[in-house]
Amino acid sequence: MQLSINGVSHEFDIDEDMPLLWVLRDELKLTGTKFGCGGGFCGACTIHLDGQPMRGCLTPARFAVGKQITTIEGLSENGDHPLQKAWVEHNVPQCGYCQSGQLMSAAALLATNASPSDAEIDRAMTGNLCRCGTYPRIKAAIKTAAGKNVADNRGGKD
Amino acid sequence: MSNNQTIENVGRRRFLQLTGLSAGGLILGTALPGGGSAWASTAGKAGPLNLFVTVHSDDTVSIVCHRSEMGQGIRTALPQIVADELEADWHRVNVVQGLGDERYGSQNTDGSRSIRRFYDTMRTMGASARTMLEQAAAQQWKVPADECSAKNHAVVHTPSGRRLRFGELAAAAAAMPVPDAQSLRLKDSRQFNYIGKPVATVDAPDMVTGRAQFGQDVTFDNLLIASIERAPVLGSTIDKLDDSAARKVKGVVAIERLDGGAEPPAFKPLSGVAVLAHNTWTALKARKLLQISWSASSHDQHDSDSYLADLQRAVLEPGTTITNRGDVDTAESSASQSHQATYTVPYLAHATMEPPAATAQVSESGCEVWGCVQDPQSVQQQVAAALSMKPEQVTVNVTLLGGGFGRKSKPDFVVEAALLAKKMQRPVKVVWSREDDIRHDYYHAASVEHYRAGLDSDGHVDSWLQRAAFPSISGTFQAGIDHPSNSELGLGLTDLPYAIPNCRTETQRAEYHARIGWLRSVSNIQNAFGVCSFADELAHVSGQRPDSFLLQLIGPDRHVDPSQGDYKYSNYGEELDKFPLDTARLKNVLRRVAVKADLNLRGDHGKNSGEGWGIAVHRSFLSYVGIATKVQVQNGRMKIQEMHCVADVGLAVNPDRVRSQMEGAMIFGMSLALMGEIKMKNGAVSNSNFHDYQLLRMHQCPPLSVELVDSDAAPAGVGEPGVPPVAPSIANAVFAASGQRIRELPISKHLQVS
């Protein structure tokens, strides 16, 4: 089967039910998309399908045929998506494991809502768990990327 | 670059061939791969003082981080210390992850120890390398060494202004004798370039682009993936196995049994059946088709609810006395007021965002593993024992850890990979699923603690009895241990910092029925929940504001030594001289956190607003942390509205990472206080994934603040000490808001949390 991933078309000889998470990680060795729960609970596997945020662990490969798959590796050419820059500026990651998924969810949010409110950020991001507890910085970084003033004390730079 | 390439490059022998140790650099015992993306370094032949720094002729400097990165920022902070003393330019520093090697000293990355144990060592390493560069320059210029000093990646001859870059001196410096540690000149703290500064996390750029490599991400061309169905009950083994359906799944390569071995469980793998396939999906799918019947186990009657109910009865009975000051019984009989309460905390799971994973390859000469491990030397030992090898035959490459919290100090999952790789004669990666992780953890002990206090007519606490019952971690490693250990009691109980004339600590019997392990802050979780909740209860009973009551309870400024008779207080393995239990620092944190809260709401129970504040202060891992929490309780629902942290961790090497650890600790503490509960029935864990073992989500996370106390005291622990005061501060706030006292976690048992 043929899948378009980060703008490149790839041919796979796989079980068409294989979730995209494993197609990416095991077949294509594109390991930026993470395995956190396999059940749609954590968002670590978030990718975009034609720009929509999807759980890679629950999306069978056949569902993506003819669609554009975007992963964290394809979010920007040089790691310079405004969110990636804001993430580094706020020193968001702790262990980093959830962050691909967080960024993909946040990118999908900003693509449809250029300046989300706190409640809108909460709604868009609530499916993404972070065990290390980087939520305040994620929120601050999303606001920075959205060009908003972050005038609160919820984490961020020293 | 493919992952395969990375792994190949960092193999020990290959690497030595590649570099030949002949790059002409100053190599202080550490050979380093070129390129800079490598995950491992190879310890060389020099002594342990010289293992961390390499200066290359191209002017870059490689610094080894020998401790595991799990989000605490240690791959930034330790090299930051070295670079400072070295006078290196941080932008030319390349951080290299150390292999497991005892010459580094302890690599056991837990106990919030990395900075406090290695701060001095890292400075020495940096200063030693700097001195060698200065001496090399002096030799070249034929001037006295004391006229030469390193500054910003170069050595300058002060009288003449001549200057040589580090890279130009690399070869000559490598030939210098390693200076005597005593002769080294360390910087004055006013000259620090990086120590105490919020240096950006070195791994952040890779983490936001998906390039960072975790244990789950390791891959080889001919790798097999193993998914293991493990015995649901500890001690149970495979009785019957029908794997015919699983074998028929296309892509399944093998099905192998793993034997758990005898109890105590220690770091041994559990009994299980491994399905090995070319990809994870196939292994997971085929595993579901296994038909296994498991043997009976002595633990298969275990029920966590009735176990806790038993402990709740047991703690009301006299137990084994551990410490005893004054005469509690006589004091109780003359108390004008007395109060008692029992606190319960359930089993908890680590639930690191990255489930455990390890990759192994076994050859005749040894075994090489790649994994998200907190203690690579323990991996060497355990894998060597399982494969009948010597530890030095086991090469351990430490990847990034997608969270650790103590889970990844237990190398059972690496032993699984090694055993399977040996059987298969090819590389195997063992992938734990979330269900595996939740059901086969080394759990934080379920616990019950009983407290009793007598107050005199002025409302002063005259006697305090504390009695703990929980299965000891030691029981998982050593047969016959069925009481909390002295070291677990020393995490917040026997080191009670209160000035109470009569005080006794007792334990009650509690046997293990599951693997018990250390979870971020260990028994401080239940000890601080009990102590800080009970103290708040006493403030209320005696009609005083919690902060003024606590200040009085802590009493005069002094250094407390909890050792008593046979009981030796371990003080987190440090000398009390260097890291005293200092009540002045505890009170300072208390005062500073109390002003964040409106403690006048006490007694009002937020009658109008449903709002209330709670505070808790606790010393653990040699640091002092206070938490103030505001909650709203209405119609059986509670919500945390804001939370503040004041922390005195001594010198903060990287204040931004200290803050982020405190932010994370508050969120970790909220998860466990509000929702954390592992349940066991018929010996097996009932939870399975994040829907029934819930963690705090963004919409539940209130605004947080962190205030660090400016301190030049010796750097103390950071990763753990933020956690213990969180749960009691929330429970105290719930009481202030509603009059409802939470004595049993999680709070979701009593109130709907939103």
Ligand code: FES
């Ligand atoms: S791995 Fe897909 S939602 Fe958790």
Ligand code: FES
């Ligand atoms: S940064 Fe570790 S789980 Fe989010």
